[in-house]
Amino acid sequence: MALGIGIVGLPNVGKSTTFNALTKEQNAEAANYPFCTIEPNKAIVTVPDPRVDKLAALVKPEKTIYATVEFIDIAGLVKGASHGEGLGNQFLANIRETAAIVHVVRCFDDDNVVHVSAKPDPRSDIEVINTELMIADLQQLERKLEKLAREVKGDKRLTPVLEVALALKAQLERGIPVAAYPDPESDAFRALVKEMRFLTSKKVIYVANVDEDHLIEDNEYVQVVRQIAAEHNAEFVKLCAKLEQDMAGLSDEERHEFLESMNIHETGLEQVIHKGYHALGLISFFTTNAKEVRAWTVRHGAKAPEAAGVIHTDFERGFIRAEVIPFETYIRLGSEAAAKAAGEMRVEGREYVVHDGDVMHFRFNV
Numbered sequence: 001m002a003l004g005i006g007i008v009g010l011p012n013v014g015k016s017t018t019f020n021a022l023t024k025e026q027n028a029e030a031a032n033y034p035f036c037t038i039e040p041n042k043a044i045v046t047v048p049d050p051r052v053d054k055l056a057a058l059v060k061p062e063k064t065i066y067a068t069v070e071f072i073d074i075a076g077l078v079k080g081a082s083h084g085e086g087l088g089n090q091f092l093a094n095i096r097e098t099a100a101i102v103h104v105v106r107c108f109d110d111d112n113v114v115h116v117s118a119k120p121d122p123r124s125d126i127e128v129i130n131t132e133l134m135i136a137d138l139q140q141l142e143r144k145l146e147k148l149a150r151e152v153k154g155d156k157r158l159t160p161v162l163e164v165a166l167a168l169k170a171q172l173e174r175g176i177p178v179a180a181y182p183d184p185e186s187d188a189f190r191a192l193v194k195e196m197r198f199l200t201s202k203k204v205i206y207v208a209n210v211d212e213d214h215l216i217e218d219n220e221y222v223q224v225v226r227q228i229a230a231e232h233n234a235e236f237v238k239l240c241a242k243l244e245q246d247m248a249g250l251s252d253e254e255r256h257e258f259l260e261s262m263n264i265h266e267t268g269l270e271q272v273i274h275k276g277y278h279a280l281g282l283i284s285f286f287t288t289n290a291k292e293v294r295a296w297t298v299r300h301g302a303k304a305p306e307a308a309g310v311i312h313t314d315f316e317r318g319f320i321r322a323e324v325i326p327f328e329t330y331i332r333l334g335s336e337a338a339a340k341a342a343g344e345m346r347v348e349g350r351e352y353v354v355h356d357g358d359v360m361h362f363r364f365n366v
Helices: 015-023 050-059 088-095 122-154 156-173 187-196 220-231 241-246 252-260 268-280 304-311 313-317 327-333 336-341
Strands: 003-008 041-046 063-065 068-073 100-106 203-209 235-239 282-288 292-299 319-325 346-348 359-364
Touching: 003 015, 003 088, 003 268, 015 041, 015 068, 015 100, 015 203, 015 241, 015 268, 050 063, 050 282, 050 292, 050 327, 100 122, 100 220, 100 268, 122 156, 122 187, 122 220, 156 187, 203 220, 203 268, 220 235, 235 268, 241 268, 268 282, 292 304, 304 313, 304 319, 304 359, 313 319, 313 359, 319 327, 327 336
Parallel strands: 003 068, 003 100, 063 292, 100 203, 203 235, 282 359
Antiparallel strands: 041 068, 282 292, 319 346, 319 359
């Protein structure tokens, strides 16, 4: 499964600059005026993973294929977007299918860059965006309730879904996001969220966009965003989007050397991806052969047949067994053949839970 991440924020907080920094491309216009982004920008980027590089160095395949992430950057949201103000609300549908949301918050002062209010106010800025997302969910839910009220008369099995929908409506009207529903494991809640793709049910990564002077030491704005992320049980990343965009032309090695000189150990892209994987409970496993070394993404706790199904549905349907070598063992012994000869290749059945970094081959029959 590819990880999809939507990028939201007020106008002129650095969303498009962050998008350009994360994707290392200049494919999102960034300018000093509100609503610079009119059409949603999309980009698919590879997930940096040194384990893939190490496997490829040993196997020397024809192709090396990394896992991917799709980023979607939409127009800046403003207060009243749900009632037609600004442009962002037109494009919220574009991020309903994503798994997580990056919420970019301006954490720098610059008189040359217009802000929607007199000066950045992270708590107020975040509240504006979260309120608009909740209103968008509420509008969608109200339409669903009209339909459910009719359908439940002919199918009483829908009663639990209707009850959950009514509870969520009351919750959203109180300013509480879908993610805070008290019984998230119920079948009715899961079914409704799967169908509706509520914006406020998604995992959030708050990104504090700072100037270069505050990459190391937090300013007061960053401290507020950190606190809000903790309050919301959300992930947090601090980056300087302009600096990272300026580094777009550098090689990966040069970029890391430059960041290391500032005592920063990961690029913004790496931070966001790692936080996204952690928030969503995702891991990677690998397949290797002479043609390709490839990374695949699967949820934490997935069993072998589910991992096989990520490659092809036939693999899951006709699953027989999985041949597994832990990544560290593969690297230590140097090859699949050496691991097999040393008795380090395990044969696992349908109940095997995949571990992050497993190198796997699947046997199947359809």
